[in-house]
Amino acid sequence: MKFTGTDSYVATEDLTIAVNAAVTLERPLLVKGEPGTGKTELARQVSAALGMPMLEWHIKSTTKAQQGLYEYDAVSRLRDSQLGDARVHDVANYIRKGKLWQAFEAEERVVLLIDEIDKADIEFPNDLLQELDRMEFHVYETGQTVRAVNRPVVIITSNNEKELPDAFLRRCFFHYIRFPGIETMRRIVEVHYPGIKDELLTTALTQFYEIRDTAGLRKRPSTSEVLDWLKLLLAEDLSAADIRREGKDALPKLYGALLKNEQDVQMFERLAFMARGGR
Known part of the structure; x- marks a missing residue:
């Protein structure tokens, strides 16, 4: 499968090369460029062109890397224990799956968009290094290890609001979308x-x-x-x-x-x- 653009998205030759290189290398594609140059839309068009479902994780200044893996709802479990709910005996009932978990367990290969990664804290990219590299993570509350059934196509966008760590950059294929002539x-x-x-x-x-x-x-x-x-x-x-x-x-x-x-x-x-x- 090769990405060549779509009827509704004009992809330049260097952009199509970057997308296909990242897919071949099985590395995240880090896309930078001015706001409004189609970085987010690129992921949607890659999904459509390659016939893959898409998951979108939009990053905010308060987003933590852990939220992309899972969140443990201890408050709900405590409340249910006070009410005598039998669900409290299985901690898995209080685990909310994040976008990475959903992408890892998908039965078919998906496109995972991590949008505007530079909005988050500077430690955010570092906290995802191992998960994006090994395509697995550990759930401490249940003791299980979640591994990707099919390695997702990961597209990460950045508006260059802050520098990303070198260790993170080494694990990505990089492309800068130049403003179109x-x-x-x-x-x-x-x-x-x-x-x-x-x-x-x-x-x-x-x-x-x-x-x-x-x-x-x-x-x-x-x-x-x-x-x-x-x-x-x-x-x-x-x-x-x-x-x-x-x-x-x-x-x-x-x-x-x-x-x-x-x-x-x-x-x-x-x-x-x-x-x-x-x-």
Whole structure:
């Protein structure tokens, strides 16, 4: 089985090579890139393309590695013991399986997404080293060892908010999703909005890349944001002439889909004012 992208996901050649290399090596694929470049969606498309079920583990700042394995609900067991419930005699009744456990015991090979690993504590990746390497872990409360029936395809995403430990990186196949160039972006847009008028698309993408390349921009718009912007332009039935700006520094039509903080909006307003000669 080889991943070559899907009808709804444009995968560049280097990305497909990375996915297939990670599958062949049976190592986690660590994917980095700007927010909005399709890292999370990649896992869903790999799942669809390879015909594998998918499990998603979305990481938060409070997430602990142990939660991916299992959690022991001691509070419920204590409450049940006070009520005389017979379930208390079997500790397994109070073990909640995490996403790794579910992936390990699945009857068929699955895609496991560990999304935004860099949101968690710095020790989080280290706490998963052995489990992801050996594909097994021990359940201390029951004394059992859980081993992967079928080694899952593990895809880990990171927005590069913090550095990941070297020991963790050694166990991964790494790929950085570069921001797509204009021709790749055209292909992406065609997937989402087939038949979009070429003049409108050319004008919109020219503006989009001008905005992204503006010096001093605090939050550069991403792929998902240009898709939202184009959706609005199409919904309003705007033409290329309708969205042309007086100068490259002027605010674009429906700019709220592209500019996401007041500092960037104010910067473009100042640039537009200066371009008009301060009038």
